Amino acid sequence: MRRQRAIASENVRLRLIRKIDDFSAKNLVKCAVYASSIIFFFTLILIPPIAGILENIGKLKTIYYDPSLLTSANLAIINSFTMAFTVATLDLIAALPLAWFIVRSKMKIVNFIDVLVDIPFLIPTAALGYSSLLFWSSQDGISRIFGMETLIPPGFALVLLLHFAFSYPVIVRVMVGELLTYREVYEVAARTLGAQPFTAVRTITLPLLKPGIIVSFLLAFARSLSETGATVIAAGNFENGPVFIFKNIDKVGEGALVYVSSVLILASTIIFFLIKLLAPSLKFPIKRAFPSIERKLSSYEVVKFRDGATILVFLIIVVAPSLFIALPVLSALLDGTVNEMVAGSELWNVFWRSMLISYAVGSISTLMNVVFGLPAAVLIARRKLGRATSIFKALVSIPIIVPSIALGVSLKFFWGKYGFIPEFWVIVFSHTTITYTYFVESMSAAIEGIPVEMEDVAGTLGAKPFTIFRRITLPLTKYAVFSGAILVFTRALGETGAAKAVVRTKEFQTLPVLLVDWIINKRATSSQSALGIGLYIISAFLVLLALRFIIRERRR
Amino acid sequence: MEDKEYLCIIGPSGCGKTTLIKCIAGIIKPDEGEIYIDDRIVNDTPIQDRGIGYVFQEIALFPHMSVYDNICYGPFVKGLDISSAKNLINEILNMLELWDRVKDPPSILSGGAQQKTAVARALTSGSRLLILDEPLGSLDAKVRRVLRYELRRLVKDLGLTAIHVTHDQEEAMSIADRIVVMRSGEIVEIGTPLELYLRPKNLFTAHFVGEANFFIGDLLGEEDEGVKIDVNGNILYIPCKPSFEGKKVVLAIRPEFIIMKKTNGLKDAWRGMIEKITFLGSSLRFEVCTENDIMVIVKNPFSSEALGWRVGDRVNLVLSRDSLLLYPYPKEGLEKAISIE
Amino acid sequence: MPSIRLVNVTKKFGGITAIKKLSLTINDCEYVCVLGPSGSGKTTLLRLIAGIIKPDEGEIYINNKLVNDVPPQERNVAYVPQYYALFPHLTVIDNVAFGPLSRGLRREEAYKVGMHMLEMTRLAWRAESLPYELSGGMQQRLALARGLACGAKILLLDEPLGALDARLRVELRFRLREIAKENGLTVIHVTHDQEEAIVVADRLIVLRGGEIQQEGPPSQVYNEPKNIFVAHFVGGANFFEGFIAETDPHGSWVQLRNGFILRVNETRWKVGEKIVIMIREEKTEIIKGIKRREDINLLPGTIKEASFLGDFVIYGILLDNGDNVNSKMPTLLGIGKFKIGERVYVRLRTEYLRAYPYPPQGLYQELKVM
CATH class of the missing domain: 1.10.3720.10 (MetI-like)
Structure with missing residues (x-):
């Protein structure tokens, strides 16, 4: 019985993989995957900040007064x-x-x-x-x-x-x-x-x-x-x-x-x-x-x-x-601030909400960057765009160069036009923009490190594009994918500038924005600030540790 | 090692030959023992003060400098005036025919020209001792054969001492004054190319330095000045006394020393049938199976007789007494004893 | 039946033409060696057949089917690249089973096929190792096993022995040929080592600058090279520059440098034509003694150097007219027979001499293989 079931489930798996394989071998599908990643780059990463500034360039003259x-x-x-x-x-x-x-x-x-x-x-x-x-x-x-x-x-x-x-x-x-x-x-x-x-x-x-x-x-x-x-x-x-x-x-x-x-x-x-x-x-x-x-x-x-x-x-x-x-x-842990935190107060409620928002923003933008950044990384590493590859690569590096708060300002203008997009998503998109480069660059470097021959040989052995990616490219760059994702995640979690610029209402303050506000505007006692920051660091640390642990397990 | 000697170190990969020369050059420090250069202990002398010219397997020309700047690097870092080293530099450039490449960056040179530049660079610092680590390993077979003679000529003309590491036994034999055979970190044998080829003292050397047939046999007893040996029923006589105990022995003979004849009734001949003939260019290689099932490889240069042989022909093999080599049967077994990997 | 046919194939990389209008047919169960110096387009040829790159012009047929637009995974050709490209994260057995699995075989079956291949290449005992733990020779065998596990009958080998020690290379080339013949494979084996090519090939193809210089059985290519480059690249050869001094119905008289005269059997030359004469190193003879009046093709000279190769000895002789001759002879016959500086005669028998037109860019340039 069990054996039959195992065979049946393997059959399903094989059929599924074969379907995806055949699907992936079609030129149209390959193009569609790459095209979607390029479209993603332009519509969500590159154009919004540029458009945001350009549309408001007329306001420049006010400063001369x-x-x-x-x-x-x-x-x-x-x-x-x-x-x-x-x-x-x-x-x-x-x-x-x-x-x-x-x-x-x-x-x-x-x-x-x-x-x-x-x-x-x-x-x-x-x-x-x-x-x-x-x-x-x-x-x-x-x-x-x-x-x-x-x-x-x-x-x-x-x-x-x-x-x-x-x-x-x-x-x-x-x-x-x-x-x-x-x-x-x-x-x-x-x-x-x-x-x-x-x-x-x-x-x-x-x-x-x-x-x-x-x-x-x-x-x-x-x-x-x-x-x-x-x-x-x-x-x-x-x-x-x-x-x-x-x-x-x-x-x-x-x-x-x-x-x-x-x-x-x-x-x-x-x-x-x-x-x-x-x-x-x-x-x-x-x-x-x-x-x-x-x-x-x-x-x-x-x-x-x-x-x-x-x-x-x-x-x-x-x-x-x-x-x-x-x-x-x-x-702060010893002087009773903890008790106050556990008891709960308006201040701490805001803190926990901000933390939740920060983690949600971090995870979603990481996910988006991994999904759409991987094909872009392959495009760059394997120079699939021919001579345009260098231009694409240069464009990809822009978000890392530009001060994130300046990006944030222009994104605020851009997304502000589309009032129907919830504020939460505007924040997510902004964090995606500023972290995009980190993932794509580290990933394309990792893919470049795999000899093309390895993929060529896999092809002659009968593997279709999806299988090559699944069994050769991905396992060999798995570590880079995870560390790239971690980089994006921590970067999104720690971002203050862009977040400050795009957050409109207090309810959507991310954790770093809130904490900076606590400190410079003295909204909390120094003990409370210290505890808040301590929790921030410790939680980030735990998440990182957990992720690293997963990688370690997977690597085995 | 002696002055002005061209020494080759050969051995399979991983035998420690590169480690050995790196110790000599000071790139690696030995854990134990002493290294002397010109009768001076150099264990604590840093690389730059040992005065050894070193040519790397990876060639390692400085990619950001022209060929000429590469060649001048030795005199340059010693703070010497380039003009004072000019004579030596010019002489070496002349000998290696590199003049028309001096302005080029190394990356556009062919493999052979890169290697020549590397040799030139090692020589201009005025070293009298040259270490060459697989200098020809990365080149095409044909280029390799041409360049090895050029290397030797250069070393001899300049009166240098050279240590040349290679895994190619033919390369070593054709240019070395003496050869050191190494295996798993130990020296197996040292000798001139001819000694190692004709009278190897060790089974491994016999196998590694050129092809050889190996037969396992039993010592039957002494006779006259030599011994009789039984190889699968064939009795062979060897005109020398073994210097070891034990009845089980290994006989070795090079394929090109076996004489193959059609005529029957020759003394000491083994009868057999040709199973396979391979064309080697300047010679033919035969695989002959004898009547008592021993596979013998015979290499014969072209002669009118050799050209006439066909697969299936019955032949007589004469294993001449003087070219048979006698060894005790190794404790670890024959295959292990001669294994290269 | 596995056969390969290329018709007028051209491949360019940027401004460089790697393969120039190349046509070639490879038959069922044939072992073909493609021999050429670096940059002659050998690897490009293999990659074209494997389908990794596409030709700019011309057609490629496998089993009489046009495959120009067939992706590599459907060509069923086993390709073994120069440094093997073993998958570093997969164990030996996983490497071998990769092909069958990719072709949709069940795990169990795929591993059975894989195990069978490992047994054939004597690697079964290392099935659970990772590639980097294997020795060079084993890695080579693993690459072979992986390529063959898909059941491919066409094997493309790019310098399969290049990464190995010289001594091991000599042992393994026979084994390579045996495996091919035992399994009825059609093999294209690319190498720059002429010794290796001659030993393993049924047919030899000499490539230079993307063009075929000559093809044929090794002995034919070796003994009757079509041009100077082939003569030089496939085996050791001596060359003499000269011009035709006189012709008669049975042959020609050639004047070498400084008035030396050679007789060749060829009649196709005109008086005054500049030519190059070639003779293989082992076909020359060194003779001590005195020249008689009726002796022809006997040139005086001095032994300059002796080089010992193991089974052969090569003497370098400087002829009195300034030309150099290398003479190769078996160790048994030649060792210690002549001393450096000794005066000798070199005999160049007419039947071994071949003449070629003098190359327009000069002999030195034509022979350059670096």
């Missing part, structure tokens, strides 16, 4: 780019040696540091901002050691430290990946030719790693440019583009918003592609060699000193401010 507003808007925009450039440069200098240390050192401590690097990634930036604020500026933080009220008051310096901390892991992660795939034989070859280790790195390894260095620089740049929630918390009187929009979104006319958003979008896109085009022609200084100096620079003591300094900077400026939040959270 308010010269003082124009001045502060311009200053904010310039501040944004100065900050992003400074942060990315400093991060590159400080993070590259750490990536080096992680890949090349044989010490046991490496594993521990490797885990620590991800911490600023795992903590939503709004929480990170609060943590930094407490660490550097409050009297409970590091200021106490120096016997000062506040060591670094909110303002430019604090924002710099904050941005340095959350952009740092981006560079480490990218460069660790680059260094792992770098063929060390070039460096060894240089050394067999008599080059000191330092010389070999300067003249061979770094020039060869240039593409990776540029990519990591740009990512750090974009991250600093885009971040809103934490910056608002740490800004004080300092104003950059996102802070300007955040503070003024409900106060000033739409003219100023359109102005700042459009300039931010345009300028960031232009600068991004300029760097991308021009940076490869930057030359490393490889025309001369200084054997005796470089021999000293390669010596054991100098290398030890460099590693030590790198780790110290990493621990003090990146790890400590990120983890500091644990202390206030602990004290």
Whole structure:
């Protein structure tokens, strides 16, 4: 009986797979899948922000009637780019040696540091901002050691430290990946030719790693440019583009918003592609060699000193401010705030509702991006669009470049026209837009990593497109799909800027928007804020842990 | 190793030959033991101070530099004035006929030209010891055959010492002064190509350095100056005394040393029938099954007689006494003892 | 019956023509070797037949059916790419069962077929391993088993032995041919190694720049090469430049560099024509002693180098007119027979000499295989 049933169920399965297989082999179907993903990209990702701004471009002139507003808007925009450039440069200098240390050192401590690097990634930036604020500026933080009220008051310096901390892991992660795939034989070859280790790195390894260095620089740049929630918390009187929009979104006319958003979008896109085009022609200084100096620079003591300094900077400026939040959270757990939360109050009801909204928004936009992003990733990785592939790829990268709050403003205008779309969905669409790039780019890189031959061979063995995808492409990129999805999810969960811009009614505030509001407008006590942030971090952490656990299981 | 010697290290993949030369070059540190270069212990000398020219299997030309800059890299990183190294650079470029490629980026060169550039790069730093790790492995068979002679000529003309690692025994034999045969991390045998080919001291060498027939036999007893051996009923006489105990033995003979004749009644001949003939280009390969069911491979160069053989022909095989090799039967079994994988 | 026919097939990549108007017929149960230097279009040819790429022009027939528009999964051709492309996440048995499963076979049956294939290739004991745990030779066998598990009777092999050690390569090529013949397969085997090609093939196809230079049984291609390139690429050869000095009804007299004279049996040449003469390395003879008046094709020279290859020895001789000759002889006959610097004569028998028109772009360029 059981055997028969098993055979019957296998028959059903086989028939189903064969149906899908035959279906997938049809050219029409293939085209339809790819076309739908392209349509999705244009209608939901690319066109809304552009259209939103363009339709309201006429409102620009209103800002000219308010010269003082124009001045502060311009200053904010310039501040944004100065900050992003400074942060990315400093991060590159400080993070590259750490990536080096992680890949090349044989010490046991490496594993521990490797885990620590991800911490600023795992903590939503709004929480990170609060943590930094407490660490550097409050009297409970590091200021106490120096016997000062506040060591670094909110303002430019604090924002710099904050941005340095959350952009740092981006560079480490990218460069660790680059260094792992770098063929060390070039460096060894240089050394067999008599080059000191330092010389070999300067003249061979770094020039060869240039593409990776540029990519990591740009990512750090974009991250600093885009971040809103934490910056608002740490800004004080300092104003950059996102802070300007955040503070003024409900106060000033739409003219100023359109102005700042459009300039931010345009300028960031232009600068991004300029760097991308021009940076490869930057030359490393490889025309001369200084054997005796470089021999000293390669010596054991100098290398030890460099590693030590790198780790110290990493621990003090990146790890400590990120983890500091644990202390206030602990004290909030002990001082009775928990009881108040459990008892329930208006404040906490709003909190739980926001959390629910955040998770719903995160999951739905992740799902949408996975479904429609996968075919787009295949299109890019396998260059199915021919010469247009590079253009498509460039377009796909735009949402990551542009400050998310500026995107949010234009999306707010765009979706605002369609009053019949529920606010919840507008929020979902906006989060989908700003996270799209993360999934498609990581996925297409993973698919590129599979030799095309593998799929070709599967084809000659009789596998139809669907079976090839199901049994070869997907299993080999499964890990990338999950980690791409996690990236999208955490990014959506942590987004403050875009959410702030599109949320119209208080009922639909996402968690980061609510928490930032609590902190900067002092709507909650510091204890309540700390507890809220603690719950936010812990819940995000648990979800991540659960997802990772699932992946681990699946990978077996 | 001696000065100005061309030494080849051969062995199947995974036998440790690359690890060995990496230890010599300082890329890997040995766990135990000492390495001496010019009678100086170098265990703690870093790579860049050992003065060894190294040619990598992956070729590893610096992709962001022109061929010329690649070749000048050695003098450059030592802070030398390029003009002082000019003579050596020019001489090497002349010898390798690379002049018309010096401005090109390495990626557009053919495999052969890339490999020549890599050799040139290793030599301009003034090393007297050259290590070559499978230098021809990534090239087409035909190019490989041409370049190996060029390599040897270069090393000899410049009076260098070379260690050349390869898995291709023909390559090793054609260019080496001495060959080291390695297997699972140990040296099996060292000798000149001719010694290894004609009188291999080890079963594995006999198999790895050129094809060989192996027969398992029993020692029957001594006679005159040699011994008699029973191979499946065929009695063979070998004019030397075994240097080992035990009755079970392995006999080996190279296919090209077996003489195949039509005439019957030859002394010590094995009778058999040709089962298969394969054309090898410059020779023919026969598989002959003897009357007592032993498969023998015979390689004969073209001669009018060899061209006339057909499958099914009855022939007599003469296994000449001088070319038979005698080994004790290995404890792990014959197949294991000669297995390459 | 499995047969393959290509008619005027052309394939371009960008501005480069990989295959130029190529026509070819491969019969049932034939073992064909396609031999050529890198970039000669060998792999492209295989990929065209497998259906992974489509020809720009011309037709491809498999079993007399036009397959230009048939996708690879319906051609039933087993393709084994150069580095095998084994599926790294599947076990050995899963790799082999992939084909049958994809063709809609039940799990049970598919694994039965797979197991059978593994037994044939002596891999059954490693069925549960992952591909990277296997040695090079085993991976090669697994790729073969996977390709054949679908029941394909046409096997396309791209450098199947290229990733293996030289010594192993020699052993496995015989085995490859045995498997093909035992299973009645039609095989196209692509390689750049002429020794390998000669040993395994029923028919040899020499490819260069996307065009067939010559095809035929190995012995024919080896002994009667149609042009200089084939002569050079398929086996070791000596070349001499010269021009026809005199002709008569039975042959021609050729003047080499610095006044050396050779006799060839060919009569198709005109006086004054520039030609290249070829002789295989093993067809030359080295002779000690004195030349008699009636001896022809006996050229004086000096032994320059001796190279030992194992079963053969090659002597390099510098002729007195400046030409070089390589002479290959069996080790037993040749080892230690001549000393470097010794004065000798080289005999080039007329029956082994072949003449070709002098190539327009020069001999050196024509012989270039890099």
